[in-house]
Amino acid sequence: MRIGIVGLGLIGGSLALDLRSRGFEVYGVDLEERTCQIAIEIGAVDLASISPNFLSTADIIFICTPLDAITPTLKQLIPHLSPETIITDVGSVKTPIVQECSQLWTSFVGGHPMAGTAEQGIEAAKPDLFLGASYVLTPTETTPSIASQRVEEIAQLIGANVLMCSPEAHDQAVAWISHLPVMISASLIDACLHETDSNILQLAQQLASSGFCDTSRVGGGNPQLGVMMARDNRKALLRSLFEYRHSLNQLIEVIEKEDWERLEQILTSTQQTRTKFC
Amino acid sequence: MRIGIVGLGLIGGSLALDLRSRGFEVYGVDLEERTCQIAIEIGAVDLASISPNFLSTADIIFICTPLDAITPTLKQLIPHLSPETIITDVGSVKTPIVQECSQLWTSFVGGHPMAGTAEQGIEAAKPDLFLGASYVLTPTETTPSIASQRVEEIAQLIGANVLMCSPEAHDQAVAWISHLPVMISASLIDACLHETDSNILQLAQQLASSGFCDTSRVGGGNPQLGVMMARDNRKALLRSLFEYRHSLNQLIEVIEKEDWERLEQILTSTQQTRTKFC
Numbered sequence: 144m145r146i147g148i149v150g151l152g153l154i155g156g157s158l159a160l161d162l163r164s165r166g167f168e169v170y171g172v173d174l175e176e177r178t179c180q181i182a183i184e185i186g187a188v189d190l191a192s193i194s195p196n197f198l199s200t201a202d203i204i205f206i207c208t209p210l211d212a213i214t215p216t217l218k219q220l221i222p223h224l225s226p227e228t229i230i231t232d233v234g235s236v237k238t239p240i241v242q243e244c245s246q247l248w249t250s251f252v253g254g255h256p257m258a259g260t261a262e263q264g265i266e267a268a269k270p271d272l273f274l275g276a277s278y279v280l281t282p283t284e285t286t287p288s289i290a291s292q293r294v295e296e297i298a299q300l301i302g303a304n305v306l307m308c309s310p311e312a313h314d315q316a317v318a319w320i321s322h323l324p325v326m327i328s329a330s331l332i333d334a335c336l337h338e339t340d341s342n343i344l345q346l347a348q349q350l351a352s353s354g355f356c357d358t359s360r361v362g363g364g365n366p367q368l369g370v371m372m373a374r375d376n377r378k379a380l381l382r383s384l385f386e387y388r389h390s391l392n393q394l395i396e397v398i399e400k401e402d403w404e405r406l407e408q409i410l411t412s413t414q415q416t417r418t419k420f421c
Numbered sequence: 422m423r424i425g426i427v428g429l430g431l432i433g434g435s436l437a438l439d440l441r442s443r444g445f446e447v448y449g450v451d452l453e454e455r456t457c458q459i460a461i462e463i464g465a466v467d468l469a470s471i472s473p474n475f476l477s478t479a480d481i482i483f484i485c486t487p488l489d490a491i492t493p494t495l496k497q498l499i500p501h502l503s504p505e506t507i508i509t510d511v512g513s514v515k516t517p518i519v520q521e522c523s524q525l526w527t528s529f530v531g532g533h534p535m536a537g538t539a540e541q542g543i544e545a546a547k548p549d550l551f552l553g554a555s556y557v558l559t560p561t562e563t564t565p566s567i568a569s570q571r572v573e574e575i576a577q578l579i580g581a582n583v584l585m586c587s588p589e590a591h592d593q594a595v596a597w598i599s600h601l602p603v604m605i606s607a608s609l610i611d612a613c614l615h616e617t618d619s620n621i622l623q624l625a626q627q628l629a630s631s632g633f634c635d636t637s638r639v640g641g642g643n644p645q646l647g648v649m650m651a652r653d654n655r656k657a658l659l660r661s662l663f664e665y666r667h668s669l670n671q672l673i674e675v676i677e678k679e680d681w682e683r684l685e686q687i688l689t690s691t692q693q694t695r696t697k698f699c
Contacts, residue, residue, distance in 0.1 A: 320633040330672055333691055370685045412611070
């Protein structure tokens with residue numbers, strides 16, 4: 144089987160390494176000539192080019208570009224494809240991508256491998272990045288079952304745990320567990336900045352330890368990534384944020400009323416619930 | 422110098438171990454006969470008793486009981502003390518303790534060694550627990566300087582970094598970096614519970630990884646400890662919670678308005694600010 148990978152960054156490059164090591168013929172495409180060269184040098188691909196023309200013989204193509212570029216990339220590919228080609232992507236938000244791409248190409252399967260590192264680019268690509276990671280696939284009613292089966296088999300082959308759900312369920316679930324934590328964690332740091340007594344602020348900075356640092360970690364991450372989450376998954380994120388504000392208001396009210404019995408009930412419930420997530 | 426320690430739990434027991442290893446004569450008092458026995462067996466104290474009578478010859482006494490018991494313990498000690506005895510405590514909230522205890526005993530110095538482990542009790546006591554930890558002292562205008570100097574010297578001797586501030590500044594600073602994170606982290610878990618679509622909730626539980634787990638960690642901790650924080654430091658915690666709600670509302674508004682430039686400014690500021698804390 145011949146596999147095409149468009150976008151040879153961390154995800155595309157790592158996927159290429161894994162697939163080639165499992166005996167597939169892997170063709171890579173990237174906007175940068177230099178990236179194509181590196182992909183060949185590290186043995187991630189058999190061939191690489193800045194032009195997508197030579198993907199016409201691929202059986203499956205993984206679009207591993209940034210989110211914004213997924214639909215434009217598909218449009219660019221279409222004139223070169225044979226009608227049986229299966230296309231999948233690795234974008235972190237699924238509803239808009241799947242809506243657009245399914246209309247453009249019947250055998251399109253939305254995908255989201257939930258793996259990554261702090262680094263980016265082909266230089267950060269490494270084998271077994273997806274080993275043990277969740278890999279969400281979001282086929283719709285119109286997706287041919289053979290297409291989602293093929294992508295599922297490949298994801299399993301590289302050691303990922305495949306989960307199937309609707310694009311909407313995916314986006315709401317990642318809003319809860321990934322995008323909402325970033326926003327509430329950022330709000331914690333932002334709130335501290337509003338402490339008007341500079342002695343207290345300085346003392347807080349000196350005394351901060353693991354509790355503060357863990358809770359604020361994802362809120363101190365890459366700002367561009369945070370903006371992308373909010374922009375691309377705005378509706379689901381806002382739904383989670385409204386629910387969160389409701390929970391916060393309830394907690395504030397309980398503390399204002401000094402209802403310590405109710406507070407203990409809430410904290411007992413959160414202690415128990417967390418074990419289902421972590 | 423002779424040192425008395427009332428309350429031989431994790432903090433009192435660890436303090437006793439450190440002080441005795443540095444050549445002090447250490448007398449321990451605990452409500453439980455068994456705890457006194459263990460303290461003697463592990464070499465934490467020279468003598469231990471369930472009665473405070475024999476602390477009359479101590480130069481400095483550390484009250485290491487739970488917060489509720491600090492003032493009652495001081496009242497119980499007073500009839501047995503010589504007037505030069507310096508008393509300090511290790512309670513995690515300082516304003517009410519210092520107000521009450523300073524009126525009862527002139528040479529009282531509020532203290533808060535910020536060290537701990539997940540375990541509790543004399544069995545968890547260990548040497549060097551305070552090495553490199555912050556140790557806040559909160560002397561007031563009426564505290565004799567010789568008293569705070571003595572406690573400071575001892576804290577430095579066990580390897581802690583001593584910080585001096587007012588009881589009120591301490592309480593507000595720990596509200597920011599310790600008590601507020603617990604409440605916003607608990608609200609995250611609580612909010613997820615309000616997801617009405619059970620498929621999404623189940624998917625979120627399967628997909629949760631380090632981002633969610635770090636942000637929710639302190640919100641999934643000991644419920645009784647969370648209630649104590651809110652009850653004993655209610656005023657400072659509410660002040661931080663109101664400021665936090667303000668920051669959250671601002672972030673929600675920015676996302677509703679799709680003001681991505683402003684969101685990037687906020688997230689850039691939180692990324693930079695966090696490095697001052699962590």
